[in-house]
Amino acid sequence: MRWSHTLIPTLKExxxxxxxxxxxxxxxAGLVRKLTGGLYTFLPLGLRVLRKVEQIVREEMDRAGALEVSMPTLQPPEIWQQSGRYDALADALYKVRDRARKEWVLGPTHEEVITTLAAGEINSYRQMPRNFYQIGVKFRDEIRPRFGLMRAKEFIMKDAYSFDATDEGAMASYRLMYDAYARIFSRCGLRAFAVEADTGIIGGNYSHEFMVPAETGENEVAYVDSASYAANIEKASSRGPIVPTSKTSTGPAPEAFPTPGVFTIDALAAPPHNVPAVQQIKTLIYLVNGTLALCLVRGDDQANEAKLAGCFGTTIFRAATADEIFAALGAHPGSLGAVRLGPSAQKLPVYADEALRGGAGLVTGANEDGAHLRHVDIDRDIRVSRWVDIRTVRAGELSVATGEPLKIQRAIEVGHVFKLGEKYSQPLNATFLAEDGQRRPSVMGCYGIGVTHTMQAVIEQSNDKDGIRWPMSVAPYQVLITPLGVAGSETMKLAEQLYADLIGRGIEVLLDDRDDRPGVKFKDADLIGIPLRVGIGEKSLAKGEVEFKPRGGALEMLPAGQAADLVAKRVASELARLA
RNA sequence: CGGAGCGUAGCUCAGCCUGGCUAGAGCACUUGCUUUGGGAGCAAGACGUCGCAGGUUCGAAUCCUGUCGCUCCGACCA
Incomplete structure (x- = not known):
């Protein structure tokens, strides 16, 4: 491609x-342009990268035996109601109406559609395992689109769905995808690793996310140095907080003391009260299925919403409002506690974090604005319905399995694999006749890769101060030729010849034939990050040489006559390295 | 949705507080000349409903009200 014929609108600022x-x-680098918040147009250069990522995904899915299909973007809401996700996902679903005022949804994912297909077409254990995938646009009504392609209203995803007759089969299908994912990200030149993950709204009981370490990532991952444990912070657990919870009783019964104006953990920890956060009980009130639930964590701990969802058995819950709380407990947030609950709160469930187990001599709200209770012993004073792990782990805590200290790192999620079980096959009647003559729901798995996400993650991981450094496998072009001369010059003639020569060898070449100054061409070259660049200037050409400059590497001189050969070989070896 | 901020040329921004004269700069764009190894120089030029709608005023980019949009922090996610 000639630079002067395409559109690569680079930006200096x-x-x-x-x-x-x-x-x-x-x-x-002129890869995309924003139409409006969360919606992007892919320009020629960006689209080429996208297609390459897609192709790698496609090759590896095919290699793993998955079958490519294409499902509708527009979906009937009925199947979402049938799976029970219409309400669970309500806020994230784009809904549209047709001329008859009937409602449709724009698919954020396709479990319901594929399961409907399987219900009709897969009727025997002999037809399994099967894994169907597609690469296409998904819609999600994001509360706040941001970070370019990372959190967009519309994005491209590869989604795959496996159907098995048995649980063992489903595990094998899962493993196959897990391995394919590792290959895909490696081929994209990404350093990605798998972590245990929360299953969230998708459901199921076993799941891994593929993460790309990056400070700008939206996820946090807890891991240990031996790599024997890594989990999303939403899922991660530990042997407990570093500072143990006090277990020494300080009094025979809880005692109220005045704390006017104190409504936060920090305020109670400060003078004049000086109650350390580790000695406080944080009482959080959530509204779950129309009733309130009390959740207790230690004062210095953070409740973990994903774990709460697991505890509640639903993702549909929210923090209760101040009014709802006052109506039930008679106090406002900041003065709440689970000791001596009033009549209207007696029957509410109390979930207490494991870190509080056996705690004594603690301080909590008195359910009276401006007062707290001290000498609280949990076993004696609080009716705990259930002990649960609902706290967020912190760096330095010890791994449950190996006892190593946990480290925490931010990361970008690029893929997610789930073992779904019968979550969808059951309600959507995707059943089959097993070898033993029994009719059973098939055992499913689902597997997603954010293709646009992956593209941006590559940029996040492969760049320097001058611009992008594309891995050869996903680079928009493999070679950039930069002649430093105007049209009609010797350098331009040689550039044209090399351009034709490389194209003849099947190399993807971009020729910077613009009538621009060298500085402009060099800056743009670094910015768009084509892995290999051939510079043709008058000085070197006089010696019969051209410049060969890998992006981010050292400059070499090549005999002009052999340039095409050597460059083509280099492309091949780079590709082989990422195969 | 809660909190904060911003809407002035294609982009980055100044001007607003303290209303006033033809609304500015840099980059990008057009034309010409010069220049040609790391984002050139000179000259000429084109580009603005100052987000939108009301209001105050002799007079509004500037003050007030409303509204829309965007960005950031929080909750959500591939």
Whole structure:
């Protein structure tokens, strides 16, 4: 491709809207342009990268035996009601109406559609295992689109769904995808690793996320150095907080003391009260299925919403409002506690975090604004319905399995594999006749890769101060030729010849035939990050040489006559390295 | 949705507080000349409903009200 014939609108200045580096580079290198918040047009260069990522995904899915299909984007809401996710996902679903005022949803994912297909077409254990995948646009009504392609209203995803006759089969299908994912990200030049994950709204009981370490990532991952444990912070557990909970009783019964104006853990920890956060009980009230639930964590701990969902058995819950809380407990947030609950709160469930087990001599709200209770011994004073793990782990805590200290790192999620079991096959009647003559729901798995996500993650991980450094496997072009001369010059003639020569060898070449100054061409070359660049200038050409400059590497001189050969070989070896 | 901020040329921004004269700069764009190894120089030029709608005023980019949009922090996610 000739630069002068395509559209590569590079930007010298950083657009104000782009917060993180990969988003800035996406815009500056002329890969995408924003239509409006969360919606992007892929320009020629960006589309080429996208297609390459897609192709790698496709090859590895095919290699793993998955079958490519294409499902409708527009879906009937009925199947969502049938699976029970219409309400669970309600806020994230784009809904549209047709001329008859009938409602449709724009698919954020396709479990319901594929399961409906399987219900009709897969009727025997002999037809399994099967794994169907597609690569296409998904819609999600994000509360706040941001970070370019990372959190968009519309994004491209590869989604796959496996159907098995047995649980063992489903595990094998899962493993196959897990391994395929590792290959996909490695081929994209990404350093990605798998972590145990929460299953959230998708459901199921076993799940891994593929993470790309990055400070700008939206996820936090807890891991140990031996790599024997890694989990999303939403899922991670430990042997407990570093500072143990006090278990020494300080009094025969809880005693109220005045704390006017104190409504936070920090305020109670400060003078004049000086109650350390580790000695406090934090009382959180959630509204779950129309009733309130009390959740207790230690004062210095953070409740973990994903774990709470597991505890409640539903993802549909929210923090109760101050009014709802006052009506039930007679006090406002900041003065709440689970000791001596009033009549209207007696029957509410109390979930207490394991870190509080056996705690004594603690302090909590008195359910009276401006007062707290001290000498609280949990076993004696609080009716705990259930002990649960609902706290967020912190760095330095010890791994449950190996006792190593946990480290925490931010990361970008690029893929997610789930073992679903019968969550969808059951309600959507995707049953089959087993070998033993029994009719059973098939055992499913689902597997997603954020393709646009992956593209941006590559940029986030592969760049320097001058711009992007594409891995050869996903680079928009493999080679950039930079002649430093105007049209009609010797350098331009040689550039044209090399261009034709490389194309003849099947290399993807971009020729910077613009009538621009060298500085402009060099800056743009670094910015768009084509892995290999051939520079043709008059000085070197006089010696019969051309410049060979890998992006981010050292400059070499090549005999002009052998340039095409050597460059083609280098492309091949780089590709082989990422195969 | 809660909190904060911003809407002035394609982009980055100044001007607003303290209302006033033809609304500015840099980059990008057009034309010409010069220049040609790391984002050139000179000259000429084009580009603005100052987000939108009301209001105050002799007079509004500037003050007030409303509204829309965007960005950031929080909750959500591939």
């Amino acid at each position: 950083t657009p104000a809207e782009a917060e993180i580096l990969s988003h800035q580079l996406l815009l500056r």
